Amino acid sequence: MELTVNERIANNVEVMQKVRLKHIVKISKGKKSIEVNSSNLRYIQIGDLRNDNNLKYAEHSKSNVLCTKNDVLIAWDGANAGTIGYNLEGAVGSTLAKLVINDNYKIFPNFLGRFLQTKSKSLRDNCSGATIPHISKSELENIEIPLPSLLTQQKIAEILDTADQLRQYNKQLIEKYDALIQSLFMEMFGDPVRNEKGWETVQVESVASKEKHSIKAGPFGSSLKKEFYVQNGYKIYGQEQVIKDNMSFGNYYIDEKKYKELESCKVKNGDVLISLVGTYGKVSIIPEVFEKGIINPRLMKISPNKNIIRPDFLKFLLQSSHVEKQLKNHSRGGTMDIINVGIIRKIFIPLPPLKIQNLFAERVQMIEAQKQQAQEALAKSENLFQSLLQRAFKGELV
Structure with a gap:
């Protein structure tokens, strides 16, 4: 239960002033920059808000929107809208916005960044736009932020940074297991580009089931507006x-009438789902136990012919660097990169015998068992971090 003001004073808990975000920051939308191979100017895009795994660089230009380490960044458009980053400097990409702190307020940037992380889901849930979600500026500006003393802000940020290090360690451990699986693939099947083992090479469309709608994109946005959503029914x-690789996540539903209308987009066990917009090329599989439902306009599905290819093997191929390069060559879009069903159909993949695919799957299963332990540790560290995050901004952490 949240403490009253009198209880806070009695328990020596700091009473925090609350200020609307619009009074303490200036919001500036990023712009698309010209990407170059080498530069001393970092090109910051959505992926950079999470980690530094894929550094990109921008050409110096007067049109660039630049940020410093004192600014906070927010993903403004797309499925990851509301994602927060800070302590970055460079050219801000067009799907991001920067929040520049007003000099009249004493705010530690890390504190503001951590606070806004607690609002990410709310901001994402209140986005506008059916096909491509956009952050609501008024929703963001009217967020109330508690402002303790600068010293308290720094202490809170330090505690949260320490807790974050633990969950980042677990994330890195999971990434190492993923790298081990990649290494196993290369050992068993070789480089898909050179194809030194001489596997048959086919296009994705040839490994799909012969049934109708085995390769299908989600419905047009006008067919699946938010006004059609219901509390319970058939899942969207x-x-x-797909990005989380977790089909149990999310709670958007449609009723039976709308489901039957969009039945060509329904999913079943073993279907491979692929993201098409923004964070494109992410892949997931519908498991044995799932909620009946359909895909939305930002996804496509492939029902594989299980007599020639395993769904999990197809997923692995579609996530490989070999396919990633093909997708990058074909992606298009101004504000946001986009791929489509036609592109995916024509992607080339190696097709080793099913017997060898099964052997690969058995070995992967052993690695996945170890990875599962790391994922459980990550879940615990994530819960700890989220608990501290919520307590921090109620004045209960320091």
């Missing part, structure tokens, strides 16, 4: 599930 699967 979107990029949020």
Whole structure:
């Protein structure tokens, strides 16, 4: 239960002033920059808000929107809208916005960044736009932020940074297991580009089931507006599930009438789902136990012919660097990169015998068992971090 003001004073808990975000920051939308191979100017895009795994660089230009380490960044458009980053400097990409702190307020940037992380989901849930979600500026500006003393802000940020290090360690451990699986693939099947083992090479469309709608994109946005959503019914699967690789995530539903109308987009066990917009090329599989439902306009599905290819093997191929390069060559879009069903159909993949695919799957299963332990540790560290995050801004942490 949240403490009253009198209880806070009695328990020596700091009473925090609350200020609307519009009074303490200036919001500036990023712009698309010209990407170059080498530069001393970092090109910051959505992926950079999470980690530094894929550094990109921008050409110096007067049109660039630049940020410093004192600014806070927010993903403004797409499935990851509301994602927060800070302590970055460079050219801000067009799907991001920067929040510049007003000099009249004493605010530690890390504190503001951590606070806004607690609002990410709310901001994402209140986005506008059916096909491509956009942050509501008024929603963001009217967020009330508690402002303790600068010293308290720094202490809170330090505690949260320490807790974050633990969950980042667990994330890195999971990434190492993923790298081990990649190494196993290369050992068994070789480089898909050179194809030194001489596997048959086919296009994705040839490994799909012969049944109708075995390769299908989600419905047009006008067919699946938010006004059609209901509390319970048939689930709408979107990029949020695929990016997290977790089909149980999310709670958007349609009723039976709308489901039957969009039945060509329904999913079944073993279907491979692929994201098409923004964070494109992410892949997930519908498990044995799932909620009946359909894909949304930002996804496509492939029902594989299980007599020639395993769904999990197809997923692995579609996530490989070999396919990633093909997708990058074909992606298009101004504000946001986009791929489509036609592109995916024509992607080339190696097709080793099913017997060898099964052997690969058995070995992967052993690695996945170890990875599962790391994922459980990550879940615990994530819960700890989120608990501290919520307590921090109620004045209960320091």
